[in-house]
Amino acid sequence: GSITDSDLVLRVFSDYEIQTCIHLAAQTAVGIANRAPVPTFETNIRGSWIVLDAARQWPGLEQMLVASSDKAYGAHKDLPYSESVALQGDHPYDVSKLCTDMIARTYANTYGLPVAITRCANMYGGGDLNWNRIVPGTMRSVINREPPVIRSDGKPKRDYVYVQDIVRACIMLIENLAKDRDAHSGMAYNFGTDDPVTALEMVESILDISGDNNVKPIIQNAASNEIQDQYLSSKLAEERLGWKAEYSLHDGLLETF
Template sequence: MEDMERLRFWSGKRVLVTGATGVVGLNLVNTLEKYDAEVVALVRDWVPKSGLLGKWLYGESSVKLVRGELEDYNLILRTLAEYEIEYVFHLGAQTIVQVGNRSPLTTFKANIEGTWNLLEAVRILNQYSDDIKAVCVASSDKAYGASTILPYTEDMALCGEHPYDVSKSCTDLIAQAYGKSYGIPVCIARMGNIYGPGDLNFNRIVPGTIRNIIENKAPEIRSDGTPVREYFYVADAVDAYLTMAEKVSSGGLAGEAFNFSSGEKFSALEFIEKISGIMKSNLKPVIQNTSRNEIQDQYLSIKKAEEILNWYPKHSLENGLKQTIQWYKEVLK
């Protein structure tokens, strides 16, 4: 969809974004603000450096900030009702596999309870009006669990085994249930590893590797270097969410899930070598082999998104990484 057409669609729309300080949330809020949407951002923890990408975090825009947690049902209900929300992007979650291993209960509460709180609030409000036109829920490729059959397709079972993966399987199934059982206009996005400007979690492979190289330190690989993943540029992820919301609001897609990915897959070692090559670094990665409960190989088929949503990724890995590296060079001066 061209910018002008998208501007006409989103201008004046009342939108709630949960998880607004995450890498996708920050970029999505900025994009919606550019398209003149009336944005409400739900923020749990204050992340000081997030302002490097989103001035709205400092009150320098029309974006409205709501401080609170997804586990607070009354807060979610109040926010949806008082701001008369029409579109919801539910990105808020505990997103780190290793944190899930260390703290499963907080991961379950944020990811599972947070999702049913949001969808139940939507269900209640939609009994009185049809104001809420679309709810886009962030699932994950991790929701599928480990499989010897790849790429994942949307008709495959959701079989998460470890805490984070299970939380996403449950999130996904709950969203499907609200769509199929109650007609809530909800769609589910299953994406792989997202990278790009605005990701300030340096435990992730992209921010951590780029920062280490900038500081002339060897990149670190938590696994043995062999797990295969797709790496998905954040601008394409934002485009996927907007496309999904635009399509589901026209009807017929309640409870549907879609895979979104780049189509380019690499082992962890290959991926770090790719970053090193773009940054012209000769530093050799240190393979720590300390990660646990990680799925070995994961990649997605995006045929359904192509056929039903007419969605395709617009950025190659090379292009996305160059823009991302430049952003970190400016931020980490």
């Protein structure tokens, strides 16, 4: 079925008597969003309001989480981004997550829907087979004994967070929302490591873990519609949820590899 099928989504809530909903469904590839904005908007924006409206109509819902993204912030000079920074994404994927974020908060503030929002840094981990992403793409190149490719000039700085830390973040946020709906409903939380690295540093870290330090990456300097430096402050999540990333970049990459 499709996330944009409103009748199907509402039936899922009813048939399975959903109490907790974690909405992660999305088109997540920036490159695909640039090439095909309309399907991205259909999935990420329309799909989100359909899920949120089904949740509004289903009386059994007790708590809900919606995944936004650090990309919703767009480009800002002041780093790291806190949750109070304006959402001003300019490009298709960024705008699609910005809209998802704002629609979720609309349902919380207007209809009292018990929904909270996650804004996660760049996630990586086992099972990600999107070879256009820097971590799986570089690891595949290393395994195939090929030089890894960096699409940018290697200098863009990002915060990379291991998927197990994000799973724990989602569970902790849902649990806190269940305990105190008023304190967390309509709230957005950043989740990252507070330790950003450049694209070149990320590739070098993977090469170091693989033991193949003699390979030199190919730097294409061809990335478009991407923000130069973007990373988050996770201070609010630590203060209000007790969450903090547990995996270092080295440990997360080692487990992924």
